[in-house]
Amino acid sequence: MELTGAEIVVRSLADEGVRHVFGYPGGAALHIYDALYKQDRVQHILARHEQGATHAADGYARATGLVGVVLVTSGPGVTNAVTGLATAHMDSIPMVLVAGQVPTHLIGDDAFQEVDTVGVTRPCVKHNFLVKDVADLAVTIKKAFFIASTGRPGPVVIDVPKDVTANSTKYSYPKSVKMRSYAPVRKGNRKQIKRAVELLLNAERPIIYTGGGVIQGGAEKELTKTVQALGYPCTNTLMGLGGFPASDPLFIGMLGMHGTYESNMAMYECDVMLAVGARFDDRVTGDLKKFSPTARIIHVDADPTSIGKNVRVEVPIVGEAKEVLADMNALIPDNGKRSNGEAIEKWWQRIKEWQGLKSLNYDRDSELIKPQFVIEKLFEVTGGDAFITSDVGQHQMWAAQFYHFDQPRRWINSGGLGTMGFGLPAAMGVQIAHPEATVACVTGEASVMMCIQELSTCKQYDLPIKIVNLNNRYMGMVRQWQEFFYDRRYSHSYMDALPDFVHLAESFGHTGICVEKPSEVEDALREMFGRKDQLVFMDFITDQTENVYPMIAAGAGHNEMHLQPLSDGKTPQAREVA
Numbered sequence: 001m002e003l004t005g006a007e008i009v010v011r012s013l014a015d016e017g018v019r020h021v022f023g024y025p026g027g028a029a030l031h032i033y034d035a036l037y038k039q040d041r042v043q044h045i046l047a048r049h050e051q052g053a054t055h056a057a058d059g060y061a062r063a064t065g066l067v068g069v070v071l072v073t074s075g076p077g078v079t080n081a082v083t084g085l086a087t088a089h090m091d092s093i094p095m096v097l098v099a100g101q102v103p104t105h106l107i108g109d110d111a112f113q114e115v116d117t118v119g120v121t122r123p124c125v126k127h128n129f130l131v132k133d134v135a136d137l138a139v140t141i142k143k144a145f146f147i148a149s150t151g152r153p154g155p156v157v158i159d160v161p162k163d164v165t166a167n168s169t170k171y172s173y174p175k176s177v178k179m180r181s182y183a184p185v186r187k188g189n190r191k192q193i194k195r196a197v198e199l200l201l202n203a204e205r206p207i208i209y210t211g212g213g214v215i216q217g218g219a220e221k222e223l224t225k226t227v228q229a230l231g232y233p234c235t236n237t238l239m240g241l242g243g244f245p246a247s248d249p250l251f252i253g254m255l256g257m258h259g260t261y262e263s264n265m266a267m268y269e270c271d272v273m274l275a276v277g278a279r280f281d282d283r284v285t286g287d288l289k290k291f292s293p294t295a296r297i298i299h300v301d302a303d304p305t306s307i308g309k310n311v312r313v314e315v316p317i318v319g320e321a322k323e324v325l326a327d328m329n330a331l332i333p334d335n336g337k338r339s340n341g342e343a344i345e346k347w348w349q350r351i352k353e354w355q356g357l358k359s360l361n362y363d364r365d366s367e368l369i370k371p372q373f374v375i376e377k378l379f380e381v382t383g384g385d386a387f388i389t390s391d392v393g394q395h396q397m398w399a400a401q402f403y404h405f406d407q408p409r410r411w412i413n414s415g416g417l418g419t420m421g422f423g424l425p426a427a428m429g430v431q432i433a434h435p436e437a438t439v440a441c442v443t444g445e446a447s448v449m450m451c452i453q454e455l456s457t458c459k460q461y462d463l464p465i466k467i468v469n470l471n472n473r474y475m476g477m478v479r480q481w482q483e484f485f486y487d488r489r490y491s492h493s494y495m496d497a498l499p500d501f502v503h504l505a506e507s508f509g510h511t512g513i514c515v516e517k518p519s520e521v522e523d524a525l526r527e528m529f530g531r532k533d534q535l536v537f538m539d540f541i542t543d544q545t546e547n548v549y550p551m552i553a554a555g556a557g558h559n560e561m562h563l564q565p566l567s568d569g570k571t572p573q574a575r576e577v578a
Helices: 005-015 027-037 050-064 076-090 117-124 134-149 162-166 190-201 212-216 220-230 261-269 321-329 341-355 371-382 394-402 423-433 454-460 476-485 501-507 518-530
Strands: 002-004 020-023 043-046 068-072 095-101 127-130 155-161 168-170 206-210 234-236 251-254 272-276 296-301 315-318 387-390 439-443 466-471 511-515 536-541
Touching (some): 005 027, 005 134, 005 162, 005 168, 020 050, 020 423, 027 068, 027 095, 043 454, 050 068, 050 095, 050 454, 068 076, 076 095, 076 117, 076 155, 095 134, 095 162, 117 155, 127 134, 134 155, 134 162, 134 168, 155 162, 190 272, 190 321, 206 261, 212 220, 220 321, 234 261, 251 261, 251 394, 296 321, 371 394, 371 439, 371 466, 371 518, 387 423, 394 439, 394 466, 394 476, 423 439, 423 454, 466 518, 501 511, 501 536, 511 518
Parallel strands (some): 020 043, 020 068, 068 095, 127 155, 206 234, 206 272, 272 296, 296 315, 387 439
Antiparallel strands (some): 002 168
16 A cells, blocks of 8 residues: 555554644644544644643653654744653653654755754654655654653654655555664563562661652552562652552652651661662752662662662662562562561651651641642542642642552653643643543642643643642742742742733633632532533632742752741751651
């Protein structure tokens, strides 16, 4: 069967099993858009901005484990998508972006809407291709999906000149591909796995620290079995929340800059650390010179370049988390056959002392709406069973702290790049993937404005997303840092010309509600989720002065946390527990 390049792109996506493509048309991609029009196997979702399209595909991928797919045109279409590509790259999210390009004979001539797509995207993707021959198109698409979804996942760009989409060739989509230069490791080294288990079984102050790699690798069941078999404390990174059930008594909360006191202190004092699918980034480690000074570290990761990059690792294991943890579980004996039981009991007593500090406390008697209270009520009203997307800032941290995730792929946020504007379009992708599910976007008045145009997309496709706007009239996290570290010089962090979000939502054809009193919060949330077929924008007017605690300041160690201020209102100081 002979097809044009444009038809090959669409047929290849369909044969790959793609059901949804997020994008925005333009001249260099019009042949592909015409081919989309002529078929019904792949549905195109029209975003209102290419950044929104990439974030929507990203949310789709995070919520399903599938590869998110994006279609954009050349030039500004590609450059608008770069932020979304970088977001996916930092968080290891599988994505394939197909970009139109000027005809091959014009490449390098500064043609209309030309940009060096390969050069521009190279630093923020896993791989990219420029296809100059239509005969290479189908196999290139197969390679792109293989690279994006295996090993450490990530975004892949396929740059397709317009003449390539017009030319024709015989179509055959390969069932599989092999690449000599790319052969991801699935199974871990058995000797290293055995050594790791021996180290864990002899630990006196162990901790299990897991990241987004557990979720991207589908290893949540294996991790849960490991943690419960060992009976050791488990902590998740921001990206790893839901990889281990938050309701399990072995879970000690999120760690890192805004993690719980008990998780950070346990990391600081541990003697053996099992790290799975985590990259030891600066928001987790704090000052590397002060990080876990007595720990012997076991690091499991699909990406060999992540192991030993930031911290010294005693037992490196390259392999997929699911495979490695399954092999470890086979070697872990029953509790009764271990010699470290007494030490582990003492370790848990120490952890419970730290838990007794209740580091996530806040003023529940406030006459102003506390953002933490809104998230607690959100968890209560949804029964903990919603998909929660977020933007970036204080609201993101409060959602991570107070919405307790028992399942993977329910917490959708930009962790590594910290992309404001991510939450709303990501929620669109989640809702497209799970049309019957409850999807809530937790955002702030600064973040939501960055991709607010996607309210139009939500209207076009009848997406009943629930938007929880924690409105403190500031760029909240910027203001918090300015308060702590810049002597309260609030340089350009106050939002001085906000829209009336109720009327703004209504102008897009949605429902808007403003809530100003704590007594109204629960009823407002119940009303919002009662409107199952509507997008509801709930604008909560919150306490402007509220800060996120605990907090590890830049350059500090895990044992140097700032906690909630004392009742005298003094500047936050690290408080120690005996």
